Amino acid sequence: MPWLSVTLAQAAEPTPPTVEELLRSASVSDAALSPDGERVAILREQTEGGKRKAIVVLTKADGSAAPVRVVIGDHDVKTVEWASNERLLVTISMWKSASGEPYGFSFYGFFLPYPLRRIIAIGVDGSNPLMLFADQAKVLKSQFDLSRVVDYMWDDPQHILMQIWSGRHEAWSLQKVDVHTGKSEQMELGTTSTDFWMTQRGVPMMRFDSTTRGTVSIQGRAPGETAWKLIRKARRDELDKLPDFDVAGPTPAPGVFLVAQAREGEDARVLRTFDIATLQFGEVVAQRPSRDIEEAIIDEDLKLLATAYREDRLEYQFVDPKLAAHFRGVNSYFGNTCNVRLYDMNLAHTRFIFNVTGPKDAGAFYMYDTGKRAVEAIGDRFPWLPPERLAGMEALKLKARDGTALSAYLSTPIKAAKGPLPMLVMPHGGPELRDKYDYDFMVQAFAAQGWLVLQPNFRGSGGLGRAFADAGRKRWADLMQEDVEDAVAHVVALGRADPKRLAILGSSYGGYAALMGAVRKPDLYKAAVSIAGPSDLLTLMATVRREEGADSLSYAYWLKTIGDPRADEALLIRGSPARRAGEITTPVLLMHGTEDSTVRPSQSKTMADAMFAAGKGCEHVLLKGEGHTGWQDSTWTTVVTQSAKFISKYI
Structure with missing residues (x-):
């Protein structure tokens, strides 16, 4: 009676995901389309007999041949990318040696696990597998990271450009690596402050040197020039972008690159050309009123395919109107409710891989054939997180008390009780970042507690035009806080949130906003959590x-x-919340990485000291060995579970 098992399975009540499920490694890590569009590589992870296996599945895009499975083994698999139509590169992280000894390093008496990152090259039929740099035993033994590809050099199917650390010179070295033999030769040596290079058809033409706290010197060397020259200095933001000179990539014209930049008088970042030889900007290639150009999609032939920007969801402007029509069709296929990201394509632009995400879609890969006008699923990344288990999200439009138009996102837990619900307010970091309509691990983790989660885009947020970002200058403690408060009041007025069960949590600037919210509105928030937030x-x-x-x-x-x-x-x-601790009556939890170089952990200690000096007390958790971002899963588990436990005591 097979129908009985189906009926019973469908009748099962969906349950919210656990933190462990939200942090579990994706079953499909990556997918890539060969330059000719004939083959698809899918990177999978599965468990057999209690042991984890990473597997690469190589298939013909038209389904004309049986798939080839290449077993990588018990390693974290990261990415796949085609070096050519004949060779595939697989990036892996190895956490332990063949004998079971963990990789890592000692830090002030603590052993911190840290993986070795390597690239394995394989043939299209799984043949001739080899590890890049395999002929250099000293390099393999001394380097943690041998996975940084600078240029896939589509014009040269034999080689790629990579950068590795030269311990002798205390600098990054640019290496030309043979993907068939694994051997390499040094092309160039950076300075002690060099981070990376950008190239055009395999030739280094831009070099990025930086200080420890994010000031970047952009160097240029045009075709025919022998010496590097300073193009400009720029500041790196929390997303490691350069807001005033964000290099998108090369063009087919020698020495000419695409750069996203907002000049004086422009309200948003536009995409324009930049000539390294003359150090002059050229024509505007793409722009969108009051929205920053976030990304340029450039194909293997260095031709611009599209530019990306955000309204609530991710949108594209295509150079070719025919591709724009195809993209609209794909969005319609997903109900115009997801973010359909251009992920990979063939050189002829007839086959595409899309990475699709949304508030109720943790992510999946699809292939689209323009000739067939067909969407084909090639890999659900998190099959244990179906839509019915995830909190839904809605975009809110509201007015601040002075009439300024604001946006926010409200997520509602599954099986929400009737009547007003407890609500967690989550102001974002930056502050020149922004929240968006998409899947968010932390939102899902807190919505699983049965709480509404509110994400306001307050004045000072990025991506919504320069005027909106500038409206937050020097207004951290008033206008930006008022916008958060007005978003909360809007949801309460809708009858959705219980005004007696509100909490606030944020990271970085969002952590500051949580503390400042507790100062300004001691009766509004019943708990405040600051993660790596400034206080003084x-x-x-x-x-x-x-x-x-x-x-x-x-x-x-x-x-x-x-x-x-x-x-x-x-x-x-x-x-400064630390200087106004005496005004706080809200319970406060502080969390901070001990190695945070963006917001020093002393900021949280200062806040904790001020709370205790004021007779208030607070909880203070140090995250050993962690920086401002890029945490291990175990740290994320600690942050989310301890935050949820703390907040649940009060709302």
Whole structure:
């Protein structure tokens, strides 16, 4: 009676996901389409007999041949990418040796696990597998990371460009690596401050050198030139982008690149050409009113295919109107409710791989054939997280108390009880980042507690035009907080949130907003959680000045964004939660990575000391060995579970 088991399975009540399920490695890690569009590589992870196996599945795109399975073994698999139509590159992370000894390093008496990252090259039929740099035993033994590809060099099917660390020179080295033999030769040596290069058809033409806190010197070397020259200095944001000179990639014209930038008088970042030889900007290639161009999709022949921007969902502007029509059709296939990201394509632009995500879709890969106009599923990344287990999200439009138009996202837990629900407010970091309509691990983790989750895009957020970002300058403690409060009031007025069961949590600037919210509205929030958040703006500015220099771009940016410690001292004191701890009656949890170089852990310690000095007390958790971002899964588990446990005591 097979129908009986189906009926029973369908009748099962969906349950919200656990933190372990949300953090579990994807069953499909990556997918790639060969340049000619004939083959698809799918990177899978599965468990057999209690042991994890990473597997690459190689298939013909038209289904004309049986798939080939290549077993990689018990390793974290990261990416697949075609070096040519004949060779595939698989990036893996190895956490332990063949004898079972963990890889890592000692840090002040603590052993911190850290993987070895390697690339394996294989043939289209799984033949001739080899590890790149396999002929250099000393390099393999001494290097943690041998996975940084700079250029896949589509014009040269034999080689790719990679960068590896030269311990002898204390600098990155640019290497030309043979994907058939694994052997390499040095092409160029960077300086001690070099981070990476950008190339055009295998030739290094831009080099990025940086200081420890994010000021980047962009060097250029046009075709025919022998020496590097300074193009400009820029500041790196929390997404490791350069907001005022974000290089998207090369064009077919020698020495000409595409750069996203907002000039004085422009309200959003546009895409324009930049000539390294003349150091001059050219024509605007793409723009969108009041929306930043976030990404340029460039094919293997260096031709611009599309540019990406965001409304609530991800959108594209295509160079070819015919491709725009195909993309609209694919979006319609997914009900116009997901983010359909251009992930890979063949050179002829007849086959595409899309990575599709949404509030109720944790991610899946699909292939689209323009000739057949057919969408084919090639890999569900998290099959244990079906839509019915995930919280839904809706986009809210509202007005701030002064009439400014704001946007926010409200997520509702599955099986939500009737009547107003407890709500967690989650202001984002940056502050020049933004929240969006998409799958969010933390949102799902907290919605699984039965809470609404509100994500407001307050003044000062990025991606919504320069005027909107500039409206938050020096307004951290008032206008930006008012916008968060007005978003909360909007949801409460809708009858959705219980005004007596509200909490606030954020990371980085969002952590500051949580603390400042507790200062401003001691009766509004029943709990506040600050993760890596600043608490004393005067000492924060002093740290940036000391570490970056008074004449640095970073310091200049924060002077404009937070305020001048001399001219605006009263503003910074008034906007420092640690200096107003006596006004806080809300229970506070502080969490901070011990190795955070963006917001020093002393900021949380200062806040904790101030709370105890004021007779309030708080909880203070240190995340051993962790920085500002890029945490291990175990750390994310600690952050989410301890935050949820703390908040649940009060709402």
